[in-house]
Amino acid sequence: MELCDLSALELVQLLRARKVSAVEVLEATLERIGQVDGRAGSLDSGPLTEEDKGKVHAFITLTDERALEQARAVDSKLAAGEDPGPLAGVPFTVKDIFCVKDIFCVKGTPSTAASRILANFTAPYTATPVARMEAAGGVMVGKVNLDEFTYGSSNESSAFQPSPRNPWNTGHVPGGSSGGSAASVAAGEGVLSLGTDTAGSIRQPASFCGVVGVKPTYGRVSRYGLIAFASSLDCPGPLARDVRGAALMLQTIAGLDPRDSTTANVPVEDYLAALEKGVKGMRIGLSPDYFRIVTPTPDGDFQEHPLPAEIEAPVRRAADLLRQMGAEIVEDVPMPNTRYGIPAYFVISRVEAASNLHRYDGVKYGYRTPQRVNDLRVMYKKSRAEGFGLQPKLRILMGMYVSAAQYSEQYYQRALRVRSMIRRDFDVAFDPNGPYRLDALLTPTTPTTSFEMDAVYGDSVLMQYADQLTVPSNHAGVPGVSLPAGLDSTGLPIGIQLLGPDYAEANLLRIGRAYEQATQDDDWRKVLPKVLR
Amino acid sequence: MSDAITPEIFAHLVDLAALELSPEEAEYLRRQLNNQLKAIHELEAIPLDEALPVAARGVPYTTAISQLPRKDEWKPTEKPEEIFQQAPQFDDGYIIVPDIPTTKLD
Known part of the structure; x- marks a missing residue:
């Protein structure tokens, strides 16, 4: 295992103990990028080669010089006995939908949204979540690919080709739209990544690539400097190798921002401190409405099916494990408007x-x-x-x-009313005086594991239904976390999802951490993505 | 079922959207729009209470958690040239565009 494969918290601890330097961590990360990433996405990439098909292609722009400056600054602070910040020396990637100003003026850092229309755009300011991560000592190694303007669930729509591929099987998609983010974290090309989630764009690729993804409550993390898609739904959030890393990152980026009036004036909890409290006494729900899925058929109909057994099993197992640790599992929670998401x-x-x-x-x-x-x-x-x-x-x-x-x-007016109904489902489930009184709802993250490249792209209806289990929480604005929960029969990651009431990120991360600890000796956790074998 | 978005409606939308499409793009996009409408039509089957409010966003914003509007203060941009230099055509302090069509009123 290389330095770039450690989790964020482990790295910060090693750095603070002066056992490694930020420059060493960065060098290990850049070396890994050199090994697995292949050529970066570009507008005029020409045909895909056989070599391309075995690489990850997470990046659009590598900001290695900027990263080196930042890593050196962290090492200088450590040498001088100063506090280098909570993310000191942690290499991270940024979905190229965030504006980042080229402060070091080294070679130009465009903010492209993976679109030709912004390919030459250099932002005159930096997005708040990126600025906060850098101020906390984080080291930005580059800007990663996505679906054009975030419009997709596979990354294949990027104008910058080759588009990212799944590190677990490069014949498959990494998911999307934060596909470059998830792929880079899974392949050790960044310990953390900043993504965005409008219908599932953090959680779905996190699930497909076997990493942790957090969609915070709407308004928990500033959208200042985020190139907008759907302004009432967009949420920036972390992708990380484990729950502790996600908690550490969310701690850094969450909170009020005078530059985004939709950020809520709600205190940010100490997510890390809450992590190890266990789940005893927590009420965690299961809903039959998340165990059936809708599939569009080629002739334009919509069929309802049970969830594939392979996807359902890890959810049931997680419920059993959480019950054994003292949580109360509440079955049959109705979420009847899920299918209208x-x-x-x-x-x-x-x-x-x-x-x-x-x-x-x-x-x-x-x-x-x-x-x-x-x-x-x-x-x-x-x-x-x-x-x-x-x-x-x-x-x-x-x-x-x-x-x-x-x-x-x-x-439009009807859809906005349906959004009220979806919100009401969550309000009833989480109402502390209601019939269910849930702390969290436990569901699968996606209806399937990662699909093959070219298998879905082009069918915009089928592609959209990849988000059917994640989108209701975007409508409702509530937070969600996707956790790796095993591998399917072909060796691709499966994700489970926790949804909670507004601003309950601390509880979701706490449940996630308990689950992570309960499964830490599982065989699937020892399997590496194929590009690292 | 006939297509809700006919070639005529589609051409009008393309014009409103300030786009131009090749025949292949137009065919693909119109087919996708009509397929998406079939999914959207599921919404029509939902009995909606007339009193049900529209939700402009999911999370409620109470006065306690909402930010106060910031003061209307003028703050000069430090380096306006960084913004101007993004313009595809810029000359002598002006952003240059092709002629803006005008119609003479009688």
Whole structure:
């Protein structure tokens, strides 16, 4: 095991004890990137080679010079006896949907959103969560790939190819949209990663890549400097190798930000201190509505099935383990509006996406068509036509349609009411005076494990249903955590999910930590992703 | 079932969205939109209480946890050139664009 394979907390402890230096940790990480990542995503990548098919391709931009400056600064502080910060020397990656200012002016750090339309954009400021991680001593090693503007669940829609591949099997997708984030953490190319979750975009790739992913409560982590998708749903959050790393990172990035008025004025708990308290007396629910899934059929119908047994088994086992540790498992919690999560999301997220994408017009920043045109409106159209890929175009068009005056009542207003119903399911489940009084709901994270490259991409309906078990909590705004919980018969990771009431991240992490400890000697935990074998 | 989004409606949407599409893109995108609408139609089967409020977001914001509006204070940008230099065409303090079409009113 190399330094870059340790968890964040272990690294911080080694650094503080002066057993390793931040520069050594960074060098191990950069060496790993050199071994497994292959060529970085780019706009003009040419055809995929056989070698490409065996690599991870997590990165769009490697910021190794910036990282070296930061690592040296941490080592200087340690040498001078100063406090280097809670994330001192921990290498992390950033989903390339966050603006990062190129403070060291070394070779340019674009903020691309994995889109041609922003490929040349250099942000004049840094997103709050990134700034907080760097201020805490974290070392940013690079910006990682994603679905274009986060629109997807596989990363295949990125304009920067080759798109990331799953470190457990490079013929499979890493999930998305924080696919580069999850892949980089799984492959030891970053100990932590900053992702975003709008319908499951942290938890689904975390599940597919066998890492921990946290979608915090809406408003818990600032969106300042995040390139917007659906502003009422977007949540920045951590991807980490274990629960302690996720807790450490969330501690750093959470909290009020005067630059994002939707960050809530709620004190940030001490997530690490709460971790080891165990689950005795906690009430953890299971819902039949999370043990059945909806699958779109090729002829446009929707079929309901039981969850695959392989996906359900780790959830049941986790419930048994938590019960043995003193939690009370509450069965049959009704969450009847779960199945409407995707249909409502198709409406709400598209309206917000279309609104947010109007700003890309080839005037103030980003891509402008090189064609000579004499009319401003023609310039808009050509710039947007050439700059956006298919997925942004699809979202803009749907957003325009369902919010048009004559359809708005039928679609958008109705979807917003359905969101109230989804929220109500969670309110009833978590009501401390209600019939269930849950501290958390335990569910699978995804309906399947990672699918093969090219198997789903192109079918936008099937792709969206990959998020069916994660999206309800985005509608409701409540926090969720995905935890690795085993491997399927083909050796791909399976995830389980914990959902909790608003601002209950500490409890979810605490349950996650108890589960992690109860399974630490499991055989599957000893298996490494294929790219590391 | 016939397509809810006909080629005519689709062409109107493309124009509103300030896009231009190749015939292949248009065919793919229109088919995907109609497929997505089939999923969205599930919402129509849900009996909705008229009194049910719309939720602009999931988490409720009470006065206690909401931020006060910040003061309306002017803060100069330190290096405006860092912002201007992002413009695809910039000259002598102006962002340059092609002609803005105008119509003469009688």
